[in-house]
Amino acid sequence: MGLDPIRPGEISLAHRGVLFLDEMAEFSKKTLEMLRQPIETGKVTISRVRSTVTYPASFLLIGAMNLCPCGYLGSKSHYCSCTSKQITSYQNRISGPIRDRFDISLSLQSIPIEKNTELVRESSDEIRKRVILARERQYERYGSEICNGRISYETLMKTNNFSEKIKHMIKQMTLKKKWSNRVQIKIIRIVRTISDLKGEQQLSEETLWESMSLSRTQDEQLIKRRNKG
Template sequence: MWAKVISIGLKGMEGYRVNVEVGSYVGNDYFKIVGLPDAAVKESKERIITALRSLGYTLSGQKITINLSPADQKKMGPMFDLPMAIAVLLSLHELEAVIPEDTGFVGALSLDGSIQPVEGLLPAVLAAKKLGIKKLYMPLDEGLPVLQLEPLEIIYVASLQDVIGHLSGQWRPPFLKKQEEDENLSSIDYLDFRQIIGHYDAKHALEIAAAGEHHVLLTGPPGCGKSLLAGSFPSILPALKKEAHLEVLSLYQLSRNAYPHSKAPPYRNPHHSASGVSIIGGGQYPKPGEISLAHRGVLFLDEIGEFSKKTLDMLRQPLEDGLITISRTNATVTYPASFILLAAMNPCPCGYTGSNSHYCTCTSKQITAYQNRLSGPLRDRFDINLSLAPIDINTDAATENSEMVRGRVEAARNRQYERYGSEVCNGRVPYEILMNMSPLRDEQQRQLQRLLLKNAWSNRTQIKIIRLARTIADLQAKPAISDEHISEAIKLNTV
């Protein structure tokens, strides 16, 4: 007899529908899985046979063929154990139930019939919702929050017997209390703005960067506070929304990294000795890299001039598109990589060019070669360029803490979300939408064109200035971009 149930396959973060088809006939004992299964899927045969026998079902005298379609997609991981077991029982008439086309199954089987969580479970759930699955049977993963994703109904099961009982109308899943969503970020151990002495202009610039998701390049001599400012930057970012939080958790689960359930945006700070694969992502079966683990958060590259030029140039695609596509022999996958890039570098190899307190020992050729480690196209993608100088430690400490700044940042972002109709900020919204929603006056446009020709700026520089000006206006709750906003944006971009 023949039976079919639905499961979810993963290609990076992208999910696709997998039809688990089973044909069973009387004959010599035979069990075969086809449809480009990897080793983990092939081993499902032994897990399914043993699990079914432990529950009292026998496959003796049956010739069983399982097809995982589409047959041209590589199937990886043990998450197809549960749907294959259910389809086998249906084909043998051991389970009499009508399973709709919009019902899916994911989970790995143990030999005693219990169902275990698997790697990639959360991305599979999010993919199921996008694919129109209305009901999904899956194991409860203690490492993940209890999911409630309307209109998707999630039924948590602990064993194969639970699934059979629920499909037969003889078992009801236990009620799972919804977890409280704590968006209070004050308890997270980030450096507070109040603890940083001086640097008032730099902190204001970082507030603008946080409000509009603008990339920042910090330049200055050693010890002037570049790393300190970058380390405090996550403290002024708003908490992640529900969908964004689940997206971040999915990426961390795929990379096999732990992520706390707090709503704080991720903050990644890889060392300059990190390889290109660890930054961008990759491997035989590509895994997310640092840029994807920083999705919806911050990627800080300290001493960016010490990173390899090849690695830095690979950042250009994700900075432009918010995605990274990794091609390997076994697979081509795309991961989200929409992050705020903070970078810090010295002005020269010794770090003291232009310093009033130290003598620079670098030649002009060495300084030029050091600056050229950051290619022109990559440098052009920084919206804000900050030149820092050492601060007198006797300067009065700041009076504003990060919570106060974060409140203004969140208000500015909400204005952008309302204006654009989605969770997108000025730093990423398509230019056409930006100009339709916030057009410049004719005189402002002519003035920018004159500056463009006079200073030989690229078109990208002009667009960055408009984006920055719009964010400054949002922080001040102004409906239109003024001349003062454009002037401040020019200073931030061209320092």
């Protein structure tokens, strides 16, 4: 009896696309940890007894999850019934290394329909044009069709003018937040990308603060307050 051929799974099928994990904390730790290799290398290797196959797996990973098992932590209209221990256990389903690999972490709140219609938003076409221009700036900067998220760290630092003040601000925030090297590099990539989207050649302090705000700081503070209570 022949062995079944190794076929590409969801990670490989998401190559050059988006891999969306809804209710991310409900996935097993083993499944989530398997994402570490493709996120870093853009490839996934599957090993069997008699063969090993490597598939391309360069994708945009998007994950969504609640802050607690009941889903009401931070809600303005419902009461969270979870204990501090349950909340911590639920949050720990996503390991630190996996969290570090997310460039942006946001806490979203529900918005009433009537208020949502009043918000000023760019159209999808306008956003698309800005993204195209930002990518063209990056292609020109690096001399090939590669973006800030994939360029090597050495090339990123060599081709971008990071002022001493910007470097000092990142260093100070790193000491305060105890960021890993991966998080620091992530912040630098985000700063450069936001600047490209704005059409700015120089990196500003305002853009740096904006990039550092795109983190899970609000969630962490909310959970800490709940744990103290």
